[in-house]
Amino acid sequence: MTARRRAGTIVAVAASLLLLAGCGNLGLPDPVTSQGKESRDLWRIFVWTAIIIGAIVYGLVGFVVVRYRRQRQAAEPGQRQYNVPVEIVYTAVPLIIVGVLLGLSIRTQGTVTSTSDDPDLTVHVTGFQWQWQFAYEGSDLTITGVPGKDPVLVLPVGQTVRLELESPDVVHSFWVPDFIEKRDLIPRVDNAIDVNVTEAGEWQGFCSEFCGLAHTGMRFSVRAVSTDEFRAWLANGGSEP
């Protein structure tokens, strides 16, 4: 009885620890792009699967530790070495779990990485040691970060935005945590992602691939505004509306 209760406590503690990591988004920031929401949904499935498997294994370990501690003057324990049906079950069940997770993952990957043939706006994002530059296609507007002032990437809400990711020097990575997505900028590799920002707001962005001495300071902001505001801002040459 105590054995079972103690095992139960361990399971409860483990589960609540993981739960403390966050509710709803389970630790992730609130996604602000339609792609990010897809990834968040997948994340929930993965985390809950992990919690359930973790609880079962913690429970088993806890049970074994409590139940099979050495007794005084006990007979030699059983020396049974194989139990084929049990072994088949604990090989097959993980295979099935992994298969399901993989299928879900591939589906989400397709959605998140798909790019539109006709995006509403294309921005060339260039990362270089150690700043960001945002060039808006169809306009001569280019925003470049300077030391002490992070550049701001202004995007319209509700539109499909293509981000062309380019690097002239070393590998960088474009990451906006609230987008639940990052992608590397690599010389000789043409990377592009589409984002559909779903709400107005301002978020922090980072270079998340180590790129040398001043990597730490290579930050930027993203500001999402309504389409009208965006048009006015662009027409104004990027000055504050």
Place this chain on the structure above:
Amino acid sequence: MTVLDERPEVVPEPPEHSERAIGILGWITTTDHKRIGLAYMVTGMVFFLIGGAMAGMIRVQLARPEQDVISEDLYNQLFTMHGTIMLLLFVSPFALGLANYLVPLQVGAKDMAFPRLNALGYWLTLFAGIVMLSGFATKDGAAKFGWYGYTPLSDGVRSPNLGGDLWIVGIALLGIAGVITALNVITTVSTMRAPGMTMFRMPIFTWNLFVTSLLILMAFPVLTAAGVMLFVDRQFDGRIFDAAHGGYPLLWQHLFWFFGHPEVYILVLPFFGVFTEIFAVFARRPVFGYKTLVFATLAIGFLSVGVWAHHMFTTGEVLLPFFSFMTMLIAVPTGVKFFNWIGTMWGGQLSFRPPLVWGIGFLLTFLLGGLTGPMLASAPLDFHLSDTYFVVAHFHYVLFGGSVFGVFAAAYYWFPKFTGRMLNERLAWIHFALTFVGFHLTFMVQHVLGLEGMPRRVQTYTDADGWSGLNLASSIGSFLVGISVLPFLWNVWRSYRHGPIAGRNPWDGQTLEWATASPPVPENYDEPLPPIRSERPVWDANHPDAKATAH
């Protein structure tokens, strides 16, 4: 019956140096596998302390927001060398040291197959470590492009410092040392087993070192080759990785991770072997599903050479489901092992001596690293998690929870065999408790930091980022881990001279290293081996009524 019987009975020449030369000269000139093994392990522990001190400095710098205790330049050197040292100069050498000491003893051999080559492997490793660390003594400091040295950052234009070249030379030397030792283990296991010791009667530890050695043969030459290519780029204008002149920067990532991912299994499989032995001995049971466990190890080895590109999802160049598939699949044999370990203890008589305590700690810790693995194997989730503190947390759960816990479990388990004396158990408990609590405090919170948006390898952050509290907690945890080493070192120092005498077989061990004196005599066995009729000949000899049953 076997090769051994056909050998002419010659009186072996006395070893030229090993046991003859005394004192420091004896250690320098030794070709005895036990001495080389100990030299590897002690060297590894010294590098562990150096790498740990670097981790401590990193955590001091990150304890509070917007600090500048450690400059960006030095910070970059510290995390580069911390990773390099811990993986290549601590865990690897320690595992190879265990292999050196124990594989011949477990298969009933007198030494490794190539004793002089064995010594060469050790000296190359030590030399490589000194070469790498000497970067700190140069004007522009040690290597500072991260332990996986991505091109173009690591080329001669972006990282012209001498420390970078020293790092590459060290990498190449370590690659050669690893191959030498792996060949030695494979040859020893293949040809020098005692009569009766079939492959399927080898202890799991030896099996795991055998598979590890096969992986080393596949992975390390690629690392050495990549290091040579990078050296050519830096010194002779090779342009192999230079995009501006038709080179391809991503090639480095492919080569590096083709080494790098088998490498993490090279680092952890030996310790899976350690824990398997410990669970069986301290439960007084046979290894549950012995053959399944061997096949699981082989499966991990096989799959591990097909998963490298999961480190590269965010490059956008390798989004084939293949790599997700292989990576998730590798979770299955690892899960099988977990159940085998639980099955080994199931129905046993568990005595909670220090090795088993570390074993339980390993199960509880490593599991969490295993559970975050499939998340990172999912490309869309990896797009968020990659290169954040979530990844840092993940691989510390795997490598610290797996390998470092394994190092300590092995130290407590085999110290009596190595020295003839027992370690103090009270100090062992203090060591374990501090490490366990400190470790989880340090790294549990890093999952959250990464999810919230903290990239790895940043030297500081602002208070507005909202990461201050968790970073402070993480730093406090890391200092606990740092302190936890002290009772261990004291214990080793004191018990080496004053510990209780261990005797031949203090744990009621099952495998052949427990069938000889502690420490073993030169050429290993002071009396005839017990008959080898299963994978635990010593147990069979001591407990004739408790043979393993199939059902």
